Amino acid sequence: MSYKFHQFQVVGRGLPTESDEHPKIYRMKLWATNEVRAKSKFWYFLRKLKKVKKSNGQMLAINEIFEKNPTTIKNYGIWLRYQSRTGYHNMYKEYRDTTLNGGIEQMYTEMASRHRVRHHCIQVIKTATIPAKLCKRESTKQFHNSKIKFPLVFKKVRLPTRKLKTTYKASRPNLFV
Amino acid sequence: MPFKRYVEVGRVALVNYGKDYGKLVVIVDVIDQNRALVDAPDMVRGQMNFKRLTLTDIKIEIKRVPNKKTLIAALEAGDVKNKWENSSWGRKLIVQKKRASLNDFDRFKIMLAKIKKAGVVRQELAKLKKETA
Numbered sequence: 001m002s003y004k005f006h007q008f009q010v011v012g013r014g015l016p017t018e019s020d021e022h023p024k025i026y027r028m029k030l031w032a033t034n035e036v037r038a039k040s041k042f043w044y045f046l047r048k049l050k051k052v053k054k055s056n057g058q059m060l061a062i063n064e065i066f067e068k069n070p071t072t073i074k075n076y077g078i079w080l081r082y083q084s085r086t087g088y089h090n091m092y093k094e095y096r097d098t099t100l101n102g103g104i105e106q107m108y109t110e111m112a113s114r115h116r117v118r119h120h121c122i123q124v125i126k127t128a129t130i131p132a133k134l135c136k137r138e139s140t141k142q143f144h145n146s147k148i149k150f151p152l153v154f155k156k157v158r159l160p161t162r163k164l165k166t167t168y169k170a171s172r173p174n175l176f177v
Numbered sequence: 178m179p180f181k182r183y184v185e186v187g188r189v190a191l192v193n194y195g196k197d198y199g200k201l202v203v204i205v206d207v208i209d210q211n212r213a214l215v216d217a218p219d220m221v222r223g224q225m226n227f228k229r230l231t232l233t234d235i236k237i238e239i240k241r242v243p244n245k246k247t248l249i250a251a252l253e254a255g256d257v258k259n260k261w262e263n264s265s266w267g268r269k270l271i272v273q274k275k276r277a278s279l280n281d282f283d284r285f286k287i288m289l290a291k292i293k294k295a296g297v298v299r300q301e302l303a304k305l306k307k308e309t310a
Contacts, residue, residue, distance in 0.1 A: 071222040072242065073208050096209045098224050140209075146241050148207050151180035152227055160198050177182060177232070 003101040005031045005108065008038035011061040014052040025060065026050070031104050031124060035062055045123075067099035075140055076103035077130045082111060083121040090125070094137040100127060152177055182232040184213065187239045189257055190230040199270070201261060202230070203252070206242050214242065218249050235260050 008030055014023040026046060032038035039062060043054040076095045081088060093110070095103040104124065111117040132144045157173035159165055182188070188204045197220065206214040208224055215230070216222040222245075237255035239248060252258075261267040279287070 071214070073206055073214055098208065098214065143207055143209055147185075149183045149185040151183050152232065153180075155231075156228060158194060158228070160194055177180065 003099070003105050004033055005101055005104050006033065006038075007031055007065040007101055007104075008035065009061070009063045009065050010038055010042040010059070012042060012046065012057055012059045014050075014057045023052075029065065031101075035064075038062060067101065070099045073098055074100075074103075075130045075132060075135050076100060077128050077135075078103065078107050079125040079127070080107065080111075081123045081125055082115070082117045084115065084117065092136070094130065094135055094140045096140050096143055100129075103127070182234060184227065184232065185236070186241050187237045187251075189233050189235040189237065189261075190215070191233060192225070192229055193231045194229045201233075201257065203237065203239070203248065204230075205239070205248070216245070216248055218245070218252065233261070233266070234264070 009027060010030065011025060011027045013025040014020070016023055026049075028042050028045060030038055030041050030045070032041055039059055042059075042062075043057065046057070047053055073096060076097060078093050078095065080091050080093070082091060093107055095106045097103040097106060104127070107124075108119050108122065111122055112119070132141075135141050135144070155175055155177050157175070184204060184207060186204060186206060190202055190204060192198055192200045192202060197217075200217055200220070202215040202217040202220070202225070204213045205216045205222065208214060211228075212224050212226050213230070214222060215225045235255070235257055237251045237257060239251045243251065262271065
């Protein structure tokens with residue numbers, strides 16, 4: 001499963017000066033498509049929080065964070081701040097996925113489809129793995145059922161490889177399950 | 178027509194698209210409306226879209242997300258391999274695979290066998306025709 005958005009841990013600080021020999025070191029966890037963008041985003045956020053810029057700061061470390069347990073299903077709660085056509089808004093969204101990167105990717109695509117928000121207008125404030133009892137959204141809570149059972153109602157007939165695709169078929173496909 | 182094959186924990190499904198095409202996997206948990214967590218003895222547990230799965234009639238008794246050992250034991254207990262290979266669907270797939278892996282000599286042998294079988298059938302038909310005529 002290749003994800004577009006990767007999670008990075010970026011560590012940086014302002015450059016040491018005569019007045020401040022050991023400036024404070026700051027660490028951020030953010031999502032970006034690659035390392036270069038992650039570093040850029042780090043300075044963007046840090047500029048808003050502290051009086052430091054990329055020109056008078058230094059990057060100490062950047063590491064990608066991978067999912068610890070990609071084989072278990074978790075409920076992710078994502079707090080975000082996004083820019084709509086009329087102003088900034090905060091949102092809390094929940095997703096069920098195996099990895100946090102998958103959940104974040106779901107969030108970006110859902111924001112794009114439901115609210116027409118492009119990914120550069122979204123800032124992830126916080127993410128957390130939510131235990132099932134504390135989930136707020138019905139659409140995630142409906143899958144918290146150990147005896148879940150539902151039929152697949154519509155079977156899309158699809159060839160096993162795209163090479164075998166044909167425009168015309170001899171008979172109509174059977175769509176029942 | 179009520180539904181007979183449900184997506185549930187323990188349902189055996191056939192992968193019909195992608196890298197694991199043709200494999201039998203077990204649905205071990207449901208992630209959301211479109212995806213399930215599937216597992217098989219020879220693969221790492223992973224997520225799969227329902228569009229890539231075709232449900233079968235076979236279901237095994239497992240709890241949500243068992244570990245590999247329990248899953249393999251449950252597959253043995255449910256006798257999934259034999260049930261699949263004796264079902265008409267499973268047999269058809271085995272025949273398809275066999276036919277695809279024939280070499281020219283095998284096809285020659287099949288041609289001879291077909292001719293022989295047709296000859297025997299025609300003899301019996303002639304006999305029956307003579308009796309009724």
